[in-house]
Amino acid sequence: MVRQGSDSEGSESGHPLLAGLDPEQQLAVRAPRGPVCVLAGAGTGKTRTIVHRIGYLVQMGHVAPGQVLAVTFTNRAAGEMRTRLRALGVHGAQARTFHAAALRQLRYFWPRVVGDEQWDVLDGKLKLVGQAAHRLGAPTEAETLRDLASEIEWAKASLITPESYPEVAAKVHRDTPLPVEQVAAVYQGYEVLKNRARMLDFDDLLLHTAAALEEHPAVAEEFRDRYRCFVVDEFQDVTPLQHRVLDAWLGARDDLTVVGDANQTIYSFAGASPRPLLEFTRRFPEATVVRLERDYRSTPQVVSLANQVIGAARGRPAGSRLKLVGQRPDGPMPRFAEYDDEALEATAVARRIKELVEGGLPLSQIAVLYRVNAQSEAYEAALAEHDVPYLVRGGERFFARQEVRQAMAALRTASAAELAGDLPGAVRKILGPLGLTADPPQGGAARERWESLLALVELAEELAAEVEGAGLSRFVAELDARAEAQHPPTVEGVTLASLHAAKGLEWDAVFLVGLVEGTLPIQYADGDDAKIEEERRLLYVGATRAREHLWLSWALARSSSSGGRRRRRSRFLYGLIPDEHPAARVARSRGREGGRGGFGQTPPERCRVCDGPLIGTMAIKVGRCGRCPSDVDEELLERLRTWRAQRSKALKVPAFVIFTDATLLAIAEQRPVDTAALVSISGIGGSKLDRFGSEVLSLVQGRTSSVE
Structure with missing residues (x-):
């Protein structure tokens, strides 16, 4: 009883x-x-x-x-x-x-249990897994080895031996990186090599401790x-x-x-x-x-949304039917937002974060959470553009990932020949042999690799839209500059993390981004009810990280150039936000109805020439839509470029860290006459205004600005 x-x-x-x-x-x-x-x-x-x-x-x-x-x-x-x-x-x-x-x-009991010299603990499995795979003639690509190592960890954590692995993996419909018999053989070979080297992995610590007792x-x-x-x-x-x-x-x-x-x-x-x-x-x-069930972390509004998320789960056993009751004072309602593409979503998030920080919220109390680590790059770029420090948690920095380093090496080699044709197409062709297939892999390290490579194509699309005639050499230079610049000092910053890495943490403000079908729930979960429910629990974990401010957003396409590749918001949002909610049609209605866009807080960006809605990253940055003519002051633009090059050299930073090409173009078109006009231009925040504002205004007024 x-x-x-x-x-x-x-x-x-x-x-x-x-x-x-x-x-x-x-x-x-x-x-x-x-x-x-x-x-x-x-x-x-x-x-x-x-x-x-x-x-x-x-x-x-x-x-x-x-x-x-x-x-x-x-x-x-x-x-x-x-x-x-x-x-x-x-x-x-x-x-x-x-x-x-x-x-x-184990260290204490080892002399009595084993009796000889104690074995060392492995730092990681990859080296021995690679040796075992090589001996069997199995693939040894980095992502395959990572998936094999993860599979061995799952098997050992589940008390599954190499001999029983094929039967169990088939029974539970395990998505395996190689045929189950080949995985079992690599698993067996890994154990032989490890024991021969008199080493223990982390799973062995538990296995040997249990056996000793x-x-x-x-x-x-x-x-x-x-x-x-x-x-x-x-x-x-x-x-x-x-x-x-x-x-x-x-x-x-x-x-x-x-x-x-x-x-x-x-x-x-x-x-x-x-x-x-x-x-x-x-x-x-x-x-x-x-x-x-008394929730002391989150406001009643956040708690209510979290309860709705988990309350829609199927087949919840009795022991999981907890219903949180918020104990804090009321706070703002969770907000929803839909965007045309991921760049617009990231830009809106960065702007809202900047508003929160300017309102007194510490950077360390803000987090952007996503389903897969490859999503971080867009937010790294958007936050850097808005001078917002950030820290990446639970994953390698984008340009430190092995697949990105390999891709940059391949692009650098190809740039010597400068392939003809459009830049994004050339980049896709080069990255194809590295894993950028037409359709995404089902999951695991291969999917992560694919997402990273696709992000590079999207960077090429952005560069091609901003710089007419940009080729591979220009793209490689841009990548090198980005890689060098996106290593901020270890200071207080906005946390960028996957939903898994966010478990056990909490922040005052949380942005849950990229909430689209195929990402949350992840594509390979479709058709498996248990996996879908685990994806739902991920969203629940993300929502319950927020103390006060909670934003949920999604984008209908990866980029403005993706054409017909339209996406649907996550199924988990239905029931949380009604179909008629303005956020569901913000991208379509903001120009036609004059409604409020984004997070329902900031009016939509409008063209300074025709007052029409601005759609697309480049249009927002320069402040005019593509169909309106440019009134750029070419002499001013050249002065700005010369000044930026001098500043870049003096400060020993890439040129785009000073100002991007799009920001320089916007300055040359709008010709701001005071600091208020200057700071209204996208990409010019408080710190850049303090550092470069007087010099830029001098250049606009036709005076030469010396570089210290």
Whole structure:
């Protein structure tokens, strides 16, 4: 029979560690030793509850600090738990990741379990996986090796041996990088090479720790005598291998507290499963179960949208039906926006971020979240254009990715011949052999590579639109300049992160971008209900990262030149935003109806010549539509170019970091006479105005501006 945490009165009710906790949190803290399951929704104070429970058990004399082992999934979370425990005066309790705890135990017991020199831990699998694949004549391209390494990690985390891999992979319809028999052979070869080198990978730390406790009674007895109380955070993310280690730690005991939220299960691809959380009371019928649903992180408006997202999920088991209740004061409604192309979407996001920062919001309290890392490049460029510092989290910087470096090398080689024809077409032809197929791959590293290569084609399209007659050599120079410039110093900045990398974090303002079919949900999830629901949970995780401001946006095409490649907004948005909402037709209606575009806050950009709507990145930058004639002052434009070249050389930065060609063209056309007119031009923000404004105005007025 499940105990729902009866709140019996007594002398304990006034304990200092219960002060400031809500009734449900107090129930979790005061629950007796034994199995306890805390179903904790996003933003409900689960970490506070965990550490107060540990502190309470220690201070009430139920367990000694050194007998507590708390495990979680990231070093950051474990460090935060240790810090909070120390603040409560609890010294000696262990708070570690699964792997760190296993490594510490394995090092201690190794002499008795193995008896010889301890094996080192591999930094990564790729080298040995590559050797195993090469020996078998399997493909050894970088993305294939990454996918093979991930597949081996999934198999080991799922307790699947090389011998059983083909059968299991076929049974669960696993998307494999190679035929299942070939993957199994590479897996087997990798294990042989690793063992021969007397090395352990991270999965081995868990496997060997479990085996040591299972097969050596004296080792198990010593361990279980040392640790008596176990706490597991993020229990919805445990893999079968981690659960096996936990069972080995526990033995026949039940002094276990687990905390989790099945609605935030987003790592199934790596072997994680919410089943142990959802079936906890079946295993421990006498468990105390506490539900934390009071959300202290987000405003009621954000909470309401998050509830709508997850409430539409299919087949939700009882243990996942948490409904958050916002506890903060009211805030702004979540906003939706639709754009013609991704460049316009990124520009609008950058502008809105700049408004928030100018309104006093710290850069570190703003995040742009996307489904795949390849999406970051558009936002890196847009933020750089608007002088907004940013940090990329959870993925390589765009120009540091291996496929991008390979592509740039191929483009540089081809530029010597300067292929004839249009620039985007030439770039597509060069990148074809590197993986830029007509249709995107289903998923994995190959899809990530494809997205990165396509982003380079889109850069070529942008350059061709801005610079008449631009060829490969000009494009390569532009790429080199971008690669050099997009390495900002490590300072406070807007966070750019994938939805997976954002798990466990929170910000005052969150932009969820690129919400289109094929991206969220990702294309390879289509047709698989379980994968679709995991994609829905990703959106839920993203929405619950926001404390106050939440924006959701999508673009109908990759670029303004993509023609008929129209896209649909994500299916997950239906029910959140009605079909008749202005955001659903902003790109079509802003010129015709004079309505407000973007995030429903800023009037649409209009041509300074004909007052028509500005559609497309270049049109917005120069302030006029393509059909209106240019009134550029050619002499001024030449002066600006000469000045920019001198400034670029003096500051040792690429020319476009000073001002892009489009910004110079806009200055030469609009001929601003004061700072107000100058700052209204796209690409001229506060910092550039302070640094270059007086020089540019002098050039406009016909005076020569000296370079310091």
